[in-house]
Amino acid sequence: MFHLSVVDHIRLSFATVAAAYQRHADAASRLDRWSWYMKIALVTLTGLACVLALVALQRGRGFQMATTVAAAAAFVGCAVYIALDLEPRIYAHRTTAARFWLLTEKYRALLADVHDQAIDVPAITDRREALMEEARAIFEHAPPADRQTYDIAKAALTGGGRKGYSEEEIDALLPESLRRPKGATA
Secondary structure (H helix, E strand, C coil): CCCCCHHHHHHHHHHHHHHHHHHHHHHHHHHHHHHHHHHHHHHHHHHHHHHHHHHHHHHCHHHHHHHHHHHHHHHHHHHHHHHHCHHHHHHHHHHHHHHHHHHHHHHHHHHHHHHCCCCCHHHHHHHHHHHHHHHHHHHHCCCCCCHHHHHHHHHHHHCCCCCCCCHHHHHHCCCHHHCCCCCCCC
């Protein structure tokens, strides 16, 4: 028979939120890195076009054509950078990651209170429901619906595409004092 205790449910929800935090932080980092690479490439192409233009003043037609190619490549690079518009996506992933991080801390605090028996069962369920509502709101207002964001949400909600999170994976996210003892049943 299937049995899921309140604490098990809190632990699973915690793992989902922690995974969403990590994936949004990774997405923001990856997009930021690509944005930086594109900026370096654009500065390099623009500088190359300027140097070639100066050389073309004295050397002739071959350098004029090279200048035109470098300037065209810089223009295309700028157009692509503007079309991709990475900055709002980076900011959205960073903001969402920060909100999920704060939520993971709230889940840790709830698990600590449960572990220390500082609150009763009705208070535990009330706080769990409030945290679930907060998680729903964060998922609802996550970055725009694109394939990458969909994959982040899917992986977080399904345990990375598997059947869920293992006890070891959840315990790895918690401090030693809140981990489930080895061999303990749910």
